[in-house]
Structure formats: C-alpha cells, structure tokens
Amino acid sequence: MKLQLRFFASLREALGISQEVITIPDTVKTISDLRTHLIERGNPWNEVLAESKVLRCALNQVMVDANTSLQENAEVAFFPPVTGG
Amino acid sequence: MSIRIQEKDFDISAEIAALRKDDPRVGAVVTFLGAVRDMNEGSQVKGMTLEHYPGMTEKALQEILDQAKARWDIYQTLVIHRIGPLLPEDQIVLVVVTSAHRGEAFAACEFIMDYLKTAAPFWKKEDTPEGERWVDARVADDAAMARWNKK
Secondary structure (H helix, E strand, O other), rough: OOEEEEEEEHHHHOOOOOOEEEOOOOOOOOHHHHHHHHOOOOOOOOHHHHOOOOOOOOOOOOOEEEOOOOOOOOOOHHEEOOOOO | OEEEEEEEOOOOOHHHHHHOOOOOOEEEEEEEEEEEOEEEEEEEEOEEEEOOOOOOHHHHHHHHHHHHHHHHHHEEEEEEEEEEEOOOOOOOEEEEEEEOHHHHHHHHOOOOOOHHHHHHHEEEEEOOOOOOEOOOHHHHHHHHHHHHHHH
C-alpha cells in the first residue's frame, strides 16, 4: 500500500523531514501499525515516534485514533498535540 | 460561515461590521480576540512563529463551525487565525458569532474557541531568551473541551 506521510512542528524538525511517499508491507494495516513500522527504521524515528510520546494523527486531514485502518494512497500526518488559539 | 488563515493582521471593527451587515435579525455579537503575551511558563517571550497544516486546518475549523451551528441558534460565524511570525501584543485569533440573543452567541463563541484549542492543527514556537521552544499543549485545554461533551 502506498501512503503520503506528513510531519509537522516539533516532529518535522526532529525527523528533519516534512513529507515522504512510502510503500508499506501488507502487515501494516492501522495507524498504530504504521507508527511501529516507522519506529523500526531506528534513530531518530524510534525516539521521535516512541510509544511514550503523546502524538496526534490525521488520516486524509481528519484527526483519527491509533486503531484506524489505513487506506490506499491516503495522506497520513503525525504531529504533537495542537497549540493554536 | 467564514474561515480565514492569514499572515496579515485584521481589523476587528471592520470584521464585525461586515459580518452583521444587512442582517437586522442580529441582536447580539460576541467576539473573542486572542493576543500574543510576553510571558509563558516563566519565560519572557520575544516573539513566536505559528505553523499549521494547510488543508486540514480549514477542514477542522469548518467542522467546528458546523457543530456550533447545529448546537445553537446562531446566524453568522467567523474565524480568523494568523500564521507566521508574531510579536507580543499582536492579534492572533478572532472568533465572531452573531445571533438574536446573547446567550446562544456567548456559548457558541466559547465552544468554538475551546474546540479550536484542541482540534485545529496549529503549533506555536516561541522565541525566548533561552532559545526557541515549541509550546506544550495544556491539559486545561483538553478539560475545557471535554466539558462540552457532558452538556
């Protein structure tokens, strides 16, 4: 499955990347699976996306929880809790 | 309903006038104006930069305004949120709600701000004497949002 990944704010800076297109194996089915898959890349991914970090995720620009299923060609964004207003 | 994400400043009087123009049903206009403070978490704030998620920001704000409209008997809503570099005292966010009576407009305006604080993808990075730092989300904001679910 092909996905467009986006990263914002402190995550974008810590990873040194704002977006990328990836192809994931069939075993990666949910947002949570994707996070684990990215953590397996090692440094700095394992630190920035570590389970202990409170992160938010959006699927096709709508905030979703970790159990949400991924979709072909979806835009998946990871970012810290928001601080606008 | 109107949503604007912009770098430039805004004129609150002109925005209110435009929102209630030619609408004699309006008996109440409630506004919230957020400004950049010069202190946060014990540090002096020299300035800040606001980042957002283009596309999702507009979608999230639209959803917030749709929910407010469904929940209260209000007429017009406006949200302006600035992005980019800002200085202390700068205006940062404006919410305006019009209705026949004040109760609905007060409630809707507060709801929109509480919701925006937890669901709209904006992030502040402050410039302090100790260096730049990303602002941490406040637990109080989640609590403020959660109380709307109980009503």
